[in-house]
Amino acid sequence: QVQLVESGGGLVQAGGSLRLSCAASGRTLSSYVMGWFRQAPGKEREFVSAFGLSGMGTYYADSVKGRFTISRDNAKNTVYLQMNSLKPEDTAVYYCAASSFFRGSVRRSHDYDYWGQGTQVTVSS
16 A cells, blocks of 8 residues: 655746655555656546556656656656646646556546545636
8 A cells, every 4th residue: 555645736926837746655666656646627537647557657648748757767756747837727736646556548537556645736817
């Protein structure tokens, strides 16, 4: 089992940057598919970015491609989401998630077993 804690959210002006962190306790994150999702008020949770299992690469939603970068520090057992050129439509609660198995897609929230508590990102225009 793994416990996930997100941090790094906040209020930023459009065009600004934030870096979210997802720190894990328990098993090493390299054993998991790791994803970032977000949920805006009144909307469904949506996929943002993910690491596949070792060797599977990284994945991004079209809406964030070229602006967001997912990375990991295995020594710190932490996954990051660097968010640049932020837009008001990026405003949401951002969640880190982990999946013990690759179930055919990294983009489906129901394929993830563990979730953090979320961190609020607000982008003002």
